[in-house]
Amino acid sequence: MKKIGIIGGGFTGTMTAVHLIERSAACEITIFNEAATFTRGTAYTPYSDKHLLNVITSKMSAYPGNPDHFLDWVMERPDFKDLDRKLIANAFMPRAIYGKYLTEVWDSALENADGKCIVNVVDQQVTDLDVNNSFITLKLDNGDSMMFDYCVIASGNNAPRNPRIKSPGFYNSPNYFQNPWKEESVLNLTQKPVLIVGNGLTMVDTVISLTEQGFKGEIHSISPNGFNILPHRHIGMKYSKLAEEIKEGMTLLEIVSLANKHIKIAREYGVSAEPVIDSFRPYTQKIWHNFSDREKTTFMSRLRHLWGTARHRIPMHSYEKLQKLQAEGRLHIHSGNLIDINENSNGIEVEYRDRNDGVTKMMTVGRIINCTGPESDFSKLESGLLKNCVDNNILKQDALKLGIVTDIHTYGIIGPDGNAYQNLFTIGGNLRGELWETTAVHDLREQAEKLSQSLASKIMAESAELIS
Template identity: 30%
Template structure:
């Protein structure tokens, strides 16, 4: 999957049938689906990284940074839930990932390293490319960043960071996630400039092993940061600050549970959902069944429930339920959770329910932050030797200080999604502009549609969206 050179083209000639902006999971799965469909088409994937299929999530190289779902839950083939399990079985049998025996479970229950998952995605793309080539379809990787985009009824034109441009019949925003730790903000607190990257083990290895590390945020990024610190040889105290002080639950393998939402279509609002979900969890516990069993049945209904909820109901969910939903639904892989629990029980890792209020001047080479503990009015100064921003994903495109989101907003080609989560689109991914018009040539999938479906970041969600969008683009083409 080597990158290709790109050159200016005449305005009247299209460089591609489909231009995909972003070559992480979303863009790669869309390209693969387009290649699998009958017909001939040219696809260009514009991605600044040297490889397709990895993006932010799957560029990790440390074996300790694993998926937070087991293999049975992470197939990129929407028609075969066992696709990753089958691929992983062959990969391990061929000598790959010898450390897998540490988990001592069947292959379907393994939590693969994210770097290995990236290899799986790349192989599926390579297979789709071979199939497409037999039909005259191609996909090429343009290694560049898209800094501007224009779209009208006739097509789309991208401007790249080297000043060159590409034109196509359709453009798709497959930009993936903007991790807060790696994303410039329009209103910066200076946190990222002072903080270590949560996944940069080499930078953490340069710390004094006994250094006091402060972490902002207690979700899955924090879990990754703790794994990074452990692999870097850190042995000092870790102080974690988050508004509610909640840790991700550990992901287990619960038994099947009745799909209570399918059985009762009267459940429509977030309040009704939470009331019934609590009841189902109590029933499960009374029967000696893991409470995660009923919770896992909700996953298939989230998009429908979220899309039919009113704006007030969505705000209520985000304000009052979201922290507990995130910590219970987006759960930690077992080995990572065991590490966090072990450090917490040993007193090396402490969790504080407190909000980050800004950086403070440090002394003697140390740094300091100001926090406000939950339930207190006054703020407190906390000093440490290193700082990590683990506050998760930035979904509000108005706050992302990168050229393309800024230009799209300035041109009025997009508008913020519900509750300013991602961008607005119709049910099939066609982008809605600032005037409320549905684009004919500009589409989106994956994390940019967070506000439309709430859960639009999981592998299975992205895979399903990619298949549906590919079919729509081919039908329109």
């Protein structure tokens, strides 16, 4: 029986296994993930019920071929069954509920399994990997090694990188929280100001949780651009004119002027840029894939933050909470770059350059929470599987260090000889260098289904070969 190792049991790894089980693939699947987050991963194991999905219920099905699967599941639950289906379809559910959904999807796949597929879940980190044409060896945290015929790296979101400052020794402080997805980042607060580094969706969750914990002090956030995070304003509205003008092989400049033209039209009629930007969605992966490295670099340095703000919006009532805090003078959004951070008996002294006036300024806070987003440059990780794989030349990162160089048709990781491995695959956020937008459930569910389909076919073809 063929053995498949899946490294990571968040959405992507879990759904790959679910599809293999549901396809009755005759194989032994082993998923590696810590028990506390298995099936849910980082995103859907939130520490607060106030952390909401940033996508509406009707777009969060785990199954690409059954788009209402999550909505139907929610509507069958006692807490929701008497509510209006259209309301729930357009609502932003707590991420914890989505975590429960994924666990039920997993349990039901196991319950209905026909015994052809053996499943093991191992509560261990995979720390290293060795690959040859015949098998893959995984090394585990506890010192054990295990061998597989096929492996899928579904490692998802890494913790954020420590921002570059003059005195990195600060990062050993107990008042610094590198991982914003852990509850400890908002516990045991004093009323001294808090600095959040980063200005995206995790910043919003962190602000909401600080207030939930009764924090009454000032909250600062700092990011290079200090863009105000935007709410969803036109849910369900479809804009079709831009798509009609998208052509294969358009340059970055052409794409930007196309977007600007349509945003201007929308704004003339009182509509925000939201539906125009969303209408890019079906084309972004192809557009990105066709960009030259130079265009990708320009996008990353000049447009990434603007794009992120336009794409990653928050529910209106979360937005209103942030607006209220800003109006009360309790939340300050800075545009600037950190220079140095030092801690003394007064607190944490932060030196930064304000991008609005170019002046170097100081602020004193009681804690710093890093919300800069998952690190994608594996050489910058302190340790772990991906860093070891890069150091040992098993996989390569793209020029911009966004992910793993991969054949996007087979998801085979491209080895040092430039050829795709036939037995080592990756999907999810590790494809960011190839596809750029490969983070949301909407993208990952298709990848999980497609990869499991091709793994199941390989297993079947090999078994048929053995029999004949």
